[in-house]
Amino acid sequence: MGAFAESGLAAALAARGLGLSSLGAAYLATLANLTVAALLYLGARSQLVITPNRAARSYGVYMGLVLTALLVATVLENELAPASATLCYAAVPQLLLLLVLHAQAARSAEPRTIAAAGAAAAGALPALGLTIVAAGLVAPAYLLAALAAAGLLAYLWLKSVSTKRAFVNASSIYAKSKERAEEPAAPQRPWLGLGQWVALGGASIALAAANSLLRGYGLEEIPAVQVLRESALLLGTTALVCAVPAGLYWLAKRAWMPELTRFAWLVWIVVSFSFTYGNYLTGLR
DSSP: OHHHHHHHHHHHHHHTTOSHHHHHHHHHHHHHHHHHHHHHHHHHHHHEEEOOSHHHHHHHHHHHHHHHHHHHHHHHHHHHOGGGOOSOGGGHHHHHHHHHHHHHHHHHOOHHHHHHHHHHHHHHHHHHHHHHHHHSOOOHHHHHHHHHHHHHHHHHHHHHEEEHHHHHHOSSTTTTTOOOOOOOOOOOOSSOOHHHHHHHHHHHHHHHHHHHHHTTOOGGGOOHHHHHHHHHHHHHHHHHHHHHHHHHHHHHHSSOOTTHHHHHHHHHHHHHHHHHHHHHHHHHO
């Protein structure tokens, strides 16, 4: 009976890609990530001025969301379609480590935590490149996450990072530190602006087209009406989910949510992830 249970456990682990080879590869990738991250962290602390502003906190929030999506996707793939899963459980410790660092950066937004989180994320990119060279293939979800991480790191650099040399040579302490004086937040409208809706609409249409590709359609076979319908569904669900907390906030404080715009994007990301990944899992089965 014990041998049967042991063999059953081994089969379950093997079906989910957990073996000595995958664990060893994940361990080496984590070591590479930590080594590069440590070097980048030391360089950042000695050469850069990091401003703990709103942009740095937003970086932690959005990067944490990307990592959470990867973790959720890993569990869903391996539990619902283990034979066809492309994301491996062996990468979960590394993802959790990155998630903890970015959650800390989003919570405290101190220069050292921002530097640690940014260095860890930047260190994950060459580690992923080494994995591609060694294994020859990496799941598309990891590549999309790497693209998102690169974009968020560029955003962090532009909004929150300066060099110490530029800071010392600046005529004003505010000129090169990317710090801003605290200003009272202007009252926000209870709806998004035209630019935000255009961006959300365009992103929803692109996502709806990608969703059709996941269902097996070719680019020339995707029905335009179906894409528009699914895009409207994404936007409608996002607006409905955002309306509830925004309305409750107004009833409680007689003012609109100061973070309504960012909250709308967060909701859209969660809704779109659930919407597309469900169809992806259906295709894996």
